[in-house]
Amino acid sequence: MSVAKLQVRVEEVVPVNELITRFRFVSRNGAPLPAFSGGAHTVVEMEDHGTRRMNPYSLMSDPSDTRGYEISVRRDDQGRGGSLFMHRHVRPGMEMVISNPVNLFGLDTRAKKHLMIVGGIGITPFLSQTAQLARQGGQWEMHYAARNRALGAYMDRLTGAYGDRVHCYFDEEGDKIDLARLLATQPIGTHLYVCGPKGMIAWVLKTAAAMGWPPQALHSEEFIAPPTGAPFEVQLAASGKTITVGPAQSLLEAIEAAGVDAPYLCRGGACGQCETNVLRHEGEILHADHWLTDEEKASNCKIMPCVSRFAGKTLVLDR
Amino acid sequence: MSLDFKPGAFNDFFREETFRGDFTYRNSPHNIRRFPFPFDRDDYMYAVNMEPHVPGRIGSVFEKTFDVDEHYVAEMIDRAKVLADDPLRCQSLPHMTLAGWDLLELIMESKARDYPEWFSLEKNGNRWRWINRPLGIDHSFTFLDEATLPYGPMEYITRQTQGDFTLQDEREGTLWMDAGIATSQADWSVDFDIGMSWHEWHAPVPLAHEMGIFDRALKFLLKLQHGAPVRRFNWTMTVNPLLDTAPETYPKWGPTKTSLTQENLGQKQHLRVELQTLYRLPRSNAIAFDIRCYLASFDELMTVPKWARRLHRVVRDIHPDLATYKGFIRNQPAMVEWLSKYDDGKPTSPGWWPEEA
Amino acid sequence: MTLTPVEPTIKSRPVYAPLEPRPGHLHLIIADGEGADAVTDMLAKTSDAGQLLASAHLMYCPGPNGTDLTERLRALGALQFFRAPTIPALLPRLKRVLVDAHMGSQFYLAGTEGLCGQAETAIMQTGFPASAIQKEHRGSTVRRVQCVHCKGITENVATDPFQCSHCGLSLFVRDHYSRRLAAFQGVNIDAEDPGDVPPSVVRFK
Numbered sequence: 001m002s003v004a005k006l007q008v009r010v011e012e013v014v015p016v017n018e019l020i021t022r023f024r025f026v027s028r029n030g031a032p033l034p035a036f037s038g039g040a041h042t043v044v045e046m047e048d049h050g051t052r053r054m055n056p057y058s059l060m061s062d063p064s065d066t067r068g069y070e071i072s073v074r075r076d077d078q079g080r081g082g083s084l085f086m087h088r089h090v091r092p093g094m095e096m097v098i099s100n101p102v103n104l105f106g107l108d109t110r111a112k113k114h115l116m117i118v119g120g121i122g123i124t125p126f127l128s129q130t131a132q133l134a135r136q137g138g139q140w141e142m143h144y145a146a147r148n149r150a151l152g153a154y155m156d157r158l159t160g161a162y163g164d165r166v167h168c169y170f171d172e173e174g175d176k177i178d179l180a181r182l183l184a185t186q187p188i189g190t191h192l193y194v195c196g197p198k199g200m201i202a203w204v205l206k207t208a209a210a211m212g213w214p215p216q217a218l219h220s221e222e223f224i225a226p227p228t229g230a231p232f233e234v235q236l237a238a239s240g241k242t243i244t245v246g247p248a249q250s251l252l253e254a255i256e257a258a259g260v261d262a263p264y265l266c267r268g269g270a271c272g273q274c275e276t277n278v279l280r281h282e283g284e285i286l287h288a289d290h291w292l293t294d295e296e297k298a299s300n301c302k303i304m305p306c307v308s309r310f311a312g313k314t315l316v317l318d319r
Numbered sequence: 320m321s322l323d324f325k326p327g328a329f330n331d332f333f334r335e336e337t338f339r340g341d342f343t344y345r346n347s348p349h350n351i352r353r354f355p356f357p358f359d360r361d362d363y364m365y366a367v368n369m370e371p372h373v374p375g376r377i378g379s380v381f382e383k384t385f386d387v388d389e390h391y392v393a394e395m396i397d398r399a400k401v402l403a404d405d406p407l408r409c410q411s412l413p414h415m416t417l418a419g420w421d422l423l424e425l426i427m428e429s430k431a432r433d434y435p436e437w438f439s440l441e442k443n444g445n446r447w448r449w450i451n452r453p454l455g456i457d458h459s460f461t462f463l464d465e466a467t468l469p470y471g472p473m474e475y476i477t478r479q480t481q482g483d484f485t486l487q488d489e490r491e492g493t494l495w496m497d498a499g500i501a502t503s504q505a506d507w508s509v510d511f512d513i514g515m516s517w518h519e520w521h522a523p524v525p526l527a528h529e530m531g532i533f534d535r536a537l538k539f540l541l542k543l544q545h546g547a548p549v550r551r552f553n554w555t556m557t558v559n560p561l562l563d564t565a566p567e568t569y570p571k572w573g574p575t576k577t578s579l580t581q582e583n584l585g586q587k588q589h590l591r592v593e594l595q596t597l598y599r600l601p602r603s604n605a606i607a608f609d610i611r612c613y614l615a616s617f618d619e620l621m622t623v624p625k626w627a628r629r630l631h632r633v634v635r636d637i638h639p640d641l642a643t644y645k646g647f648i649r650n651q652p653a654m655v656e657w658l659s660k661y662d663d664g665k666p667t668s669p670g671w672w673p674e675e676a
Numbered sequence: 677m678t679l680t681p682v683e684p685t686i687k688s689r690p691v692y693a694p695l696e697p698r699p700g701h702l703h704l705i706i707a708d709g710e711g712a713d714a715v716t717d718m719l720a721k722t723s724d725a726g727q728l729l730a731s732a733h734l735m736y737c738p739g740p741n742g743t744d745l746t747e748r749l750r751a752l753g754a755l756q757f758f759r760a761p762t763i764p765a766l767l768p769r770l771k772r773v774l775v776d777a778h779m780g781s782q783f784y785l786a787g788t789e790g791l792c793g794q795a796e797t798a799i800m801q802t803g804f805p806a807s808a809i810q811k812e813h814r815g816s817t818v819r820r821v822q823c824v825h826c827k828g829i830t831e832n833v834a835t836d837p838f839q840c841s842h843c844g845l846s847l848f849v850r851d852h853y854s855r856r857l858a859a860f861q862g863v864n865i866d867a868e869d870p871g872d873v874p875p876s877v878v879r880f881k
Binding site: 576 | 687807822825854861863864867
């Protein structure tokens, strides 16, 4: 199944703070874009001077607004260059290609209440979710931590629209979410959603599990940026090709660059779509995804080429 | 029972017919040729067999997203009667209302695009006007405001659409059938199955679990994307052109299975084909599952020699567990005897289309 | 007496696992009949049963076969103990407790399938994930069955086929199970050949 794509034009580029910039896309032919569900993301394709980059970003606009989609991108000066391309080169009027929305972080709409815990740029999926809940009705409460007031993107918008439902915390002012108290006082049937830095997600999930929250009520989303690393060679058995994965290239990108069609939905180690069978390997598979179980990773029978790499002599994939 | 729509008169296209009582349902010669005969070879076993639901051959049941055929008006009258008798055939758990609106939007937009002579949709923001000429409906309402519809959104639109529907919520790595309407079902109960997970509601199906069919199909469907619907076939057998073979009314229609003779079999025994289509819905992220039922009598099918030969071979050789599950094991010998007269043993061409005349 | 085995069957038929102690600030323990043994077995697995019981609310009723282990459970010394005469008399209290329960509560259901299923349905209605509710089947295997024709539910069905207590049709008992209704499905056995009803056999005890 290949990914359905949307032909869009950049309508607005708005700096939000020193690290974050917001982009608004509209369809090139003026037709409405598809509605989507709160928490959905799109994969943005970038033609970066000969390199095609495809990064997933959460949609932050109102899901029922079919006139345009908005994303916010945090600049990562140490990354492979996708966010830098968005910040430096994307300008209003530019034509781009993005994927149809896909949701890996949807609301459980049976929940009695939605408890949202947010760190920094992790706010973006919650902006579309709160817009959906505001229309549909539903109890929710948000706890949003940022480094300082200047970096608390969209805090004013949220507190202005939703008042006491939104609680803000600033690391530099010594604020800390009182997680134990928060988790002990939620009505039965509450679902928890967390998005933010890796450490924060792990802290919230671990604390909740220790307090008896079932995993089925805990939802998190983290797109992993493909790590850089030493180049390596891969044999693609089904297509009979041998390719080399460059230091700043992901295995998935290298497969695509060789003209081999490979499925994907998120390109960030979360959706499972690009799961590929390992036919033979001599060396170490560097698993970096959230998809495979620990047992599957240990068995080395499968790899997620969007984020995982390889170090060693031979890697043969069923692709 | 009173209808809350006034069908535009039956005409040269829409047949006036019944699916109960005197059973006047028939297919026109044109409609037989477009019947979705489900066997692409001379034998049958389960397969996931899903393919993209893209516009197909002109005139076929795949030409449009939601096929509207000569039985449309009569089927909608039959559905209204079933729902009046038993409102439990249509249920939606509270969290599925948004998915119902998604389905309404999908069907209205598709039908207005594909059949502008029969359906039209005008939008002014969320103020919508829907015209359904065959059923005599002209209704203005506010999109996403249930108070402006006479029923919930799923029920409203499916009272105007052939096919049973379920709406499936995605949670915990599986799909949950949390809303549905069924008045032309092959023996499953909305009231009983609503709220079940994918593997639970398919539980009664024999063999397929062990074959891994449902695991593979679920994995496929969880990746289903908006704008890229898929379709597959299913089939069973029904005595009389009875759309509503519900377990609820089984004591009423069950005895008809004993009424077959070699003399009446061609007229009474029907092949029942389900064209199943699946759509990812945008606003709710739910999946809509359309189970569209097509009925053709054995007499009608025998007018296509390729189908006559093939149907005999499939019914003769089917796995007994499947014949039992599909409810025709007791009549299988009689069906094979009857069908054998139409099978001259010649080879059949691949694929399900009738041979070109 | 241990977990009642379930014959391998179709995928909608509930499966059960021994209760395990889990962390939580409230332990809601609902049992009937021999389910009392599952509760004491679960408590034996924790090094600090006293701490669990100090935050436990235990509700119990005798089983449909008459098994009544009330005094054994009362003697455990749970924070709250309640004995109901029957399942319908127990459920209103459970629903009341759920109204102001918080996340971090653990649910332990033990005993007949009717008790486990009906308590599960009440808990699910709060939005709590059904798959996070622990259930251990012990004791009687009699079933709660919905007549697919008239929709009436017959409790404590022991024979197959049986006569629907609402509409009187002869029903055979499927393994197909609805969590929403907390019931198995009963389907008319002589629909195709009216009057041709095989003799009832005791399938559930």
